[in-house]
Amino acid sequence: MNAIQFSVIGFGRIGQRHAKIIQEYSHSELVSVVDVNTKQFDSINSLGLDCITYESIVVFLDEDKGNSEIVTIATPNGFHAEYAIKLLEHGYHVLIEKPMALSEEEAKLIIKAEKESNKKVFVVKQNRYSPPSVWMRNMVESGLIGDTLMVQVNCYWNRDARYYKVSDWKGTKDLDGGALFTQFSHFVDIMYWVFGDIKEPKAIVKNYTHSDLVDFDDSGFAQFEFENGGMGSINYSTSCWDKNMESSITIVGTKGSFKVGGQYMNEVEYCHIQGYEMPELPATNPPNDYGPYKGSAANHHYVFENIVDVLNGKEEPMATSFDGMKVVSIIERIYKSAGFTK
Structure with a gap:
């Protein structure tokens, strides 16, 4: 089974959990983490992570150049839709932490971008x-x-x-x-x-x-x-x-x-x-x-296992x-x- 390359945008508590699970899972690899608050990167060593850091989604999109296959979005909720659409348009699959968006209209725009990009949108429903x-x-x-x-x-x-x-x-x-x-x-x-x-x-x-x-x-x-x-x-x-x-x-x-x-x-x-x-x-x-x-229950690892299986053609998305x-x-x-x- 192919290892899947992930990056994480938003490196607070949830983003850090995403990054650690990705690095520890045998079929995923952590490429980079992104956060506008660079103080969050102080946790990288204590978490035992080995990854690139970027200070914004703009820099990430300019420098990643497709090294990542999927990006997880763990930013404040109000940025979920904007970032998901931008990443889909640049050719990435995305995993969006809850909530997917803050309005049905925003969520439908994400689905539209998903269809137009021929990429997959996963949502965290652990x-x-x-x-x-x-x-x-x-x-x-x-x-x-x-x-x-x-x-x-x-x-x-x-x-x-x-x-x-x-x-x-x-x-x-x-x-x-x-x-x-x-x-x-x-x-x-x-x-x-x-x-x-x-x-x-x-x-x-x-x-x-x-x-x-x-x-x-x-x-x-x-x-x-x-x-x-x-x-x-x-x-x-x-x-x-x-x-x-x-x-x-x-x-x-x-x-x-x-x-x-x-x-x-x-x-x-x-x-x-x-x-x-x-x-x-x-x-x-x-x-x-x-x-x-x-x-809620600490089930995030199941979410990432499902994503890896889906992108390897072995399963359907749980959510x-x-x-x-x-x-x-x-x-x-x-x-x-x-x-x-x-």
């Missing part, structure tokens, strides 16, 4: 690899749960000054986008992956505990129906004191009910389904550890650009219904 997520999708697709009647997604996390003070783009509407984009889009993705698209959302969005963040949200409720039948809701907050509380999804079907919960949808907490005995699932990987706060666009669309429609965005 929670799809967690055993409870795979189990949940199989339960619904197989019909064991019967018809889906109700779906409730609860995401209650902590993101306080310890999170927002470390970067000037976090908590801004133009570069961050909102809690549903930055904190909870992975869980919106799991809902979409299992139950499909939504319609007619009605939502309330508030900022209760982050008064220093202008025009930003930390809590909200959304209700909607699914295109495939049944109704659902998303309840979220980043205002939990000190630490994350839970990320869960509860399903009521005509043949039974179940709940996948824990801090990041990492365990099946309840399962009672007609004629079904709950198996023991493989353990979920621990959450990404950012010191004072935790993220496509269309999937990324639909998740952005769901979040945008929820925000619009609440009057948070126009």
Whole structure:
């Protein structure tokens, strides 16, 4: 199998994780990392990386000259679409961290550039690899749960000054986008992956505990129906004191009910389904550890393994650009219904 050459744009916490996984995987090679803040490169030695550094995407595009096959984009959210389109136009495949973009319109422009360039767009949806997520999708697709009647997604996390003070783009509407984009889009993705698209959302969005963040949200409720039948809701907050509380999804079907919960949808907490005995699932990987706060499951290595297999013609993408666009669309429609965005 051919080794795939990667470069990484955006060398913060997530970009550094991308770079380390790429270098350590036997079928990928790290060519370069790019960041406008050159202080980020101080971490290269401690991470054990061997790569070129560039101070901007402009310099990268001028000097890389096709040495990289695919570029991962781990910049602030507001740059995802612009950089993805530019890289596609220069002949690179791209991997875009969540969210794919901050509007459906931007996401569609990425898909247009993908088709015109004949390159591939991958999107990071690492929670799809967690055993409870795979189990949940199989339960619904197989019909064991019967018809889906109700779906409730609860995401209650902590993101306080310890999170927002470390970067000037976090908590801004133009570069961050909102809690549903930055904190909870992975869980919106799991809902979409299992139950499909939504319609007619009605939502309330508030900022209760982050008064220093202008025009930003930390809590909200959304209700909607699914295109495939049944109704659902998303309840979220980043205002939990000190630490994350839970990320869960509860399903009521005509043949039974179940709940996948824990801090990041990492365990099946309840399962009672007609004629079904709950198996023991493989353990979920621990959450990404950012010191004072935790993220979603540490499954990024599966994302890169899938990309390498796809580019070698061995697999189909776990998550496509269309999937990324639909998740952005769901979040945008929820925000619009609440009057948070126009």
